[in-house]
Amino acid sequence: MDADGPLYEQIAGHVAGLVEAGALRPGGRVPSVRKLSRQFEVSTNTVLQALSTLEARGLVEARPRSGFYVRPRAAADIELPRTQARPAGSVRVAFGDRVPGLFRAMREVSMVPLAAACPSPALLPFARLSAAAVRVARVSGPMAITYDPLPGYPALRREIARRLVAAGCAISPAQVITTVGAVEALHLSLRAVTNPGDTVLVESPCYFGVLQLLSTLSLRAAEIPCDSSTGIRVGLVEKALRRRNVRACVVVANFSNPLGALMPVEEKRALVKLCRQHEVPLIESDVYGDLPFEGERPVPLKAFDRDGWVLHCSSFSKTLAPSYRVGWVCAGRFQARVEELKFTQTVATPTLPQAAIAEFLVSGSYDRHLRSLRGSLRNQILQLREAVARHFPPGTRVSAPAGGFLLWVELPETSIDALELQRRALRLGISIAPGPIFSASEGHRHCLRINGGYPWSDIIEGAIQTLGRLATARAARG
Ligand SMILES: Cc1ncc(COP(=O)(O)O)c(C=O)c1O
Numbered sequence: 001m002d003a004d005g006p007l008y009e010q011i012a013g014h015v016a017g018l019v020e021a022g023a024l025r026p027g028g029r030v031p032s033v034r035k036l037s038r039q040f041e042v043s044t045n046t047v048l049q050a051l052s053t054l055e056a057r058g059l060v061e062a063r064p065r066s067g068f069y070v071r072p073r074a075a076a077d078i079e080l081p082r083t084q085a086r087p088a089g090s091v092r093v094a095f096g097d098r099v100p101g102l103f104r105a106m107r108e109v110s111m112v113p114l115a116a117a118c119p120s121p122a123l124l125p126f127a128r129l130s131a132a133a134v135r136v137a138r139v140s141g142p143m144a145i146t147y148d149p150l151p152g153y154p155a156l157r158r159e160i161a162r163r164l165v166a167a168g169c170a171i172s173p174a175q176v177i178t179t180v181g182a183v184e185a186l187h188l189s190l191r192a193v194t195n196p197g198d199t200v201l202v203e204s205p206c207y208f209g210v211l212q213l214l215s216t217l218s219l220r221a222a223e224i225p226c227d228s229s230t231g232i233r234v235g236l237v238e239k240a241l242r243r244r245n246v247r248a249c250v251v252v253a254n255f256s257n258p259l260g261a262l263m264p265v266e267e268k269r270a271l272v273k274l275c276r277q278h279e280v281p282l283i284e285s286d287v288y289g290d291l292p293f294e295g296e297r298p299v300p301l302k303a304f305d306r307d308g309w310v311l312h313c314s315s316f317s318k319t320l321a322p323s324y325r326v327g328w329v330c331a332g333r334f335q336a337r338v339e340e341l342k343f344t345q346t347v348a349t350p351t352l353p354q355a356a357i358a359e360f361l362v363s364g365s366y367d368r369h370l371r372s373l374r375g376s377l378r379n380q381i382l383q384l385r386e387a388v389a390r391h392f393p394p395g396t397r398v399s400a401p402a403g404g405f406l407l408w409v410e411l412p413e414t415s416i417d418a419l420e421l422q423r424r425a426l427r428l429g430i431s432i433a434p435g436p437i438f439s440a441s442e443g444h445r446h447c448l449r450i451n452g453g454y455p456w457s458d459i460i461e462g463a464i465q466t467l468g469r470l471a472t473a474r475a476a477r478g
Pocket residue numbers: 117180181182183184207209252256257285286287314315316317318322326327
């Protein structure tokens with residue numbers, strides 16, 4: 001080193017310079033202490049002193065057992081999306097006719113994958129899970145290709161129940177019915193508790209899979225506004241339950257889709273109590289519950305259920321293997337009806353994927369995998385928020401989820417309509433999920449959902465930059 005000043009200051013200046021030049025991005029990992037000490041031929045203590053100086057200046061942050069990361073900056077100044085002010089009335093959900101071709105475009109595999117809500121295959125334990133599948137096929141022999149009798153594969157139901165108990169629910173294996181993904185669990189739950197023409201309370205914005213199910217079951221949706229941090233507004237649910245004849249309520253309490261909101265514990269308790277008082281079945285999807293960025297797994301709504309009014313639906317699609325299509329439902333007082341419907345709908349859940357996942361869970365591999373997956377997703381969401389903050393027009397708002405891997409972006413009113421943004425982005429090879437598909441009443445026209453399930457790359461940064469440019473061009477014209 002030949003520059004002036006104490007060595008640690010020179011190293012701090014070097015790292016700060018990398019950040020300024022964009023060579024190290026917000027949320028990105030700073031080269032390791034060992035690497036820097038070799039590079040500058042100084043002791044690790046000197047490097048640590050340099051990094052502590054940068055930490056005190058707010059430029060980097062230390063993460064336990066992981067190293068130093070560039071602190072996200074611009075995103076700290078960006079505001080959260082607004083809550084839609086009032087609930088909409090009850091509407092028939094006519095989904096397919098309104099947005100033709102939209103879902104086909106979202107599934108296009110050649111696109112930059114910012115549309116579908118799924119983690120990158122690179123983050124999933126393909127080799128270990130495949131090895132488990134081979135092992136169980138060998139051990140089970142031909143049993144692995146016979147029908148698995150209802151309510152599902154016993155070893156898997158034991159593991160699911162064990163995990164639910166650890167998350168605060170009073171569930172035994174006998175109360176778990178395995179399903180073909182969470183979407184079948186939701187479908188069976190809705191069929192068990194509603195009849196065509198009934199009204200169902202849903203979140204706004206709402207996971208479009210739920211709206212599609214309402215549409216195919218000829219159900220009506222009454223949308224309840226959600227806060228982007230704390231989810232569905234329980235006071236508005238209460239009003240709706242008093243005013244309307246509601247037959248079910250569907251809620252994603254943990255890291256919702258698309259907002260990423262997490263309901264506080266007291267709100268969860270109040271919602272379950274309210275539904276019980278009104279004798280309204282409460283259907284929850286907890287597919288993102290295992291993915292908090294930090295700390296304990298949040299409790300499912302089912303943890304507050306004393307009388308079986310909560311139908312808890314989930315799957316391994318967001319954490320392990322979307323294509324295995326293994327989910328489950330704990331249907332409470334509706335268990336017998338759901339089992340009957342499951343038998344007529346798909347007879348059984350495929351045996352081998354259930355057995356492979358059971359083996360994976362029993363071995364302890366799932367918890368190890370979750371620890372690393374959560375760290376990756378946290379980092380990806382930080383980078384994505386930073387990039388949106390950098391590239392989107394002033395006035396853009398963005399969610400700040402504490403888990404999962406979805407980001408909800410609200411563009412300024414003067415900006416482009418999200419369906420038009422989707423059309424233009426598709427022409428440039430980028431797929432996004434436009435706001436209106438998360439609404440039964442053509443809402444959220446200036447919003448979009450971005451999938452943060454893929455490791456950060458120049459391609460994704462470039463796609464965010466392009467989306468920001470498309471949105472900015474219109475915002476500038478007004
Ligand atoms: C909230 C929610 N529930 C259910 C599902 C469907 O999950 P699966 O793929 O297991 O059917 C999804 C998928 O995006 C989801 O976001």
